[in-house]
Amino acid sequence: MNRIVNNPDFVVEDMLKGFVKTHKDIVSTTEDARVLKYKNAPVEGKVGIVTGGGSGHKPAFIGYIGENLCDAVAVGEIFSSPTAKAFLDAIKEADSGKGVACLYGNYAGDNMNVKMAMRKAKKLGIEVKTVVANDDCASAPKTELEKRRGVAGEVLMWKVGGAKASMGGSLDEVIAVAQKAIDNTRSVGIGTAPCTIPAVGHPNFQIEDGTMEVGIGHHGEPGINVQPLKTADDIAEEMLDIIIPDLPFESGDEVVVLLSGLGATPVMEQYIVYNRVEEILTEKGIKVHRSYVGNYFTSLEMMGVTLTVMKLDDELKECIDMPANSVGLKQF
Amino acid sequence: MNRIVNNPDFVVEDMLKGFVKTHKDIVSTTEDARVLKYKNAPVEGKVGIVTGGGSGHKPAFIGYIGENLCDAVAVGEIFSSPTAKAFLDAIKEADSGKGVACLYGNYAGDNMNVKMAMRKAKKLGIEVKTVVANDDCASAPKTELEKRRGVAGEVLMWKVGGAKASMGGSLDEVIAVAQKAIDNTRSVGIGTAPCTIPAVGHPNFQIEDGTMEVGIGHHGEPGINVQPLKTADDIAEEMLDIIIPDLPFESGDEVVVLLSGLGATPVMEQYIVYNRVEEILTEKGIKVHRSYVGNYFTSLEMMGVTLTVMKLDDELKECIDMPANSVGLKQF
Amino acid sequence: MSSFKNADAGVIVDQLIKTIQKERDYLSEIDGKIGDGDHGINMNKGFTMCEKKLEGTTYNLSEGLTTLGETLLEDIGGSMGPLYGMLFDEMAQACEDEEEITADVFAEMITASVEGIQDISPAQVGDKSLLDTLIPAKEAFVEAKEAGKDFAECLDAMNAAAEKGWQSTKDLVAKIGRASRLGERSRGVLDAGATSCYFIITTIGSTAKSLL
Amino acid sequence: MSSFKNADAGVIVDQLIKTIQKERDYLSEIDGKIGDGDHGINMNKGFTMCEKKLEGTTYNLSEGLTTLGETLLEDIGGSMGPLYGMLFDEMAQACEDEEEITADVFAEMITASVEGIQDISPAQVGDKSLLDTLIPAKEAFVEAKEAGKDFAECLDAMNAAAEKGWQSTKDLVAKIGRASRLGERSRGVLDAGATSCYFIITTIGSTAKSLL
Ligand SMILES: Nc1ncnc2c1ncn2[C@@H]1O[C@H](COP(=O)(O)OP(=O)(O)O)[C@@H](O)[C@H]1O
Ligand SMILES: Nc1ncnc2c1ncn2[C@@H]1O[C@H](COP(=O)(O)OP(=O)(O)O)[C@@H](O)[C@H]1O
Ligand SMILES: [Mg+2]
Ligand SMILES: [Mg+2]
């Protein structure tokens, strides 16, 4: 095991300490050790944006705390939902009285903990509404959208929701646009090597060398199929063949593309895949308004990439183009 | 091999295409396919900043093209120096008539190619001066500073030199401050797993599982010794024990710390190491003015981290604190 | 006796803590077969934290259950935190105003716990989860009571149904949780959550019976 | 004859290209032992690019060498680009104004090439690099000439010294380049750059001799 850690049971605690030391210009700690907040949160007169999830996805989730992004984040153990208390505390930290939009991903644990937190928030008189990201095409058929997992599309959901809140949107407006964002977003992942949770010490799933798992989830959830590893160009095509008909994206559409590495795949390779992604989209008459390439949503040192495409309208474009300042996404 | 590439002989070409598509807001291509430039370069009345090196170090080198950073970068094959022509063309693209500071790392190939480029630049009447980064403590004893390699300290050298040039510094002033930056910077790397050049197909060096190589270079150059893998805290201490006495850094100093992953080591682990680094520095009375943690200078999917510490004076601090906008480093 | 005192029944919570601590490794072992092998660790962590909070205090049943539920909700994330947190919290609320825990009160406690869990989880009987233990146990208790059985007999019926429900998970294909990704491969082994739920229900049942 | 015409000697460049193409795999094989196994690939890439540029054109020796040197500098990075680029560039410059290539001119060519390389590389004889071939070859040529030998005899001396210098690298420990990181483990195999330099020098020597 080539992990650089101390006690593997306390990697999240140790990581948070280092994170806060490094980014005190953006984030601050709260009374709850499992909640970090934007240093200016709650922002007066603004709807609060909350998210949360298991650890191991750097820069997600805490890396998206910041200006025009998330106000507070609940932090779980590696690949495991934060507690209901952490979600509740994040909600409290984010609320300035205008309500809180909790924008998170569709996983059983997160769903239950958010529900518990919302019950308690209601008692405290805090209005909370949710958008549950379900952008992963590979996790369920189109007829069961509500079963689909949330993956890197969450970054775009936070970007859009965070921007709307900063523009002065009401809770309903923020929820509506974040929901629109995720409804117009499709993702798929390709895995080429597994990852190891420090406290476990061995990979909790396998991907044979020379093969790739199409549709893999952010925790190694199995995908659509396992194939011999293809070229970058063919991988780009394979991913778009899943994503494009699913929404569907059509000639004349304008889109945002987010191509993220899963952790250990060199960014060089991500640009190689992205190059072909943009070529194919262009061939199909789909215009790339903006693209993000890099490690935006990872799974420890898993290898592979995820591709996320979001169809824009004027409102979404305005939100995507708004400046933002966080650890994971800085945009002027 | 879990590489996501097309023809392994053309990874650099393919990567550059994807990079330019993604970052056209910052970089642009030039007539030389192996030179990228800041879209506004040459910046009128400003000393040009040039660097270059082998590929595979994302976001270095091209990720540091941008506002108040590098104006043009020469791009080599994976882990191999760019051509003399590429360095020359980068120099030409960066020159606005005020001369060019070529700030690069101490490797035989780069030294020779830069020298050749400078001969030709001289014939064209372009004034070029160089600073050769040699921040890697582990690569030669202190008595042979001129043999030391340049590693992640180059990022700080570019930051400082780029800022000075944007502040209106003359070529001599830019060179002086960049030289001061690197003279006050020490780095060391710890490797925990090797990397594979796509065209080679197998790792070109070995690090046994459960061991770490202290002092490893950015291409797997062997370090000081190989040890059983330590905890993150002990690794932090081991690295500082090499760095601190070398300059030496002393109580009362203010420093910038850059902790970079080598590629596949999760950013979570980097924060864990950083946490202890800052603790130790604080214990020693050394104040961290600013820190950078993340994949700032990688080696494909090598595992491990490099630690870089730079001692500040007022001039260096002013340069480090200046805003910058590039792919690899965005600072407001 | 047909009831026991809330004030005397803090011991039920003590026994729950002891049981989970004792079964820690077994629970992880079962989870390791088709899950990620941490169920015992997760449960033990939560119950032991609760033990620490209760240490040196006096508490009746409803207070003990409240602390247990809150601890799970506050300190254990994942799925177990909210599921068992809800279970104990609802049980506690259903008896917090009662001095005497009668069969009627107990029926309300276990019914409330099932409803609470169903409020946050879409899991159904047959999905291979703790509900395969919990729901039959609740139904057996309620049916026995409606059939006019006394409290002790109801508890026996509940315990027997819990065991049967637990064992039923062996032949099920997981439709929920981590194991669901294994499809057919999840058949043939017991479910970890159903196992911990079996220990929890039968510990409550046996300890309650001893108080009658 | 004691000289040959610059105009007739483009063939030297043609022979250099053919030699490197022929020895490509051997050069990589040698580099693979203590380097990264790409020396033949790097050299072949540069020389074949030069071949393409020269195709369909006529060129004398200095023009051919200029194109070869420029191609290496422009298209081959790493260490080989500047080192051999410099070597051929300096050779070309030393004869570009000469119609006749005499022993004196040739001595200047090879001397300039050594000086050019030393201008950019700190490598010394004994460091296990191409200089272990090149410098003895140059010295042998110059000494033979100063001893009054004719051009052909000087070239023979040069070729013999090149071979001896090349073979000397077998017992050396690398002090420069990639292999230097192996320390003692770099002893016992020939140096890749010294090998390509041996092929280059002896191809120049033999072809030049055939033109006399
Ligand atoms: N949505 C759900 N509803 C009910 N029970 C669930 C649900 N998800 C998981 N479980 C139960 O959780 C158990 C696993 O618990 P545990 O190992 O502690 O959590 P994790 O799966 O996060 O590692 C499963 O055996 C199953 O009984
Ligand atoms: N600084 C140097 N000076 C002279 N020769 C060198 C130097 N560095 C490397 N060499 C030569 O280069 C050869 C290796 O060339 P090649 O394999 O093409 O490049 P690389 O080492 O970058 O893969 C070595 O065998 C050595 O002779
Ligand atoms: Mg788990
Ligand atoms: Mg588990």
Ligand SMILES: [Mg+2]
């Ligand atoms: Mg080589």
Ligand SMILES: [Mg+2]
């Ligand atoms: Mg090489």
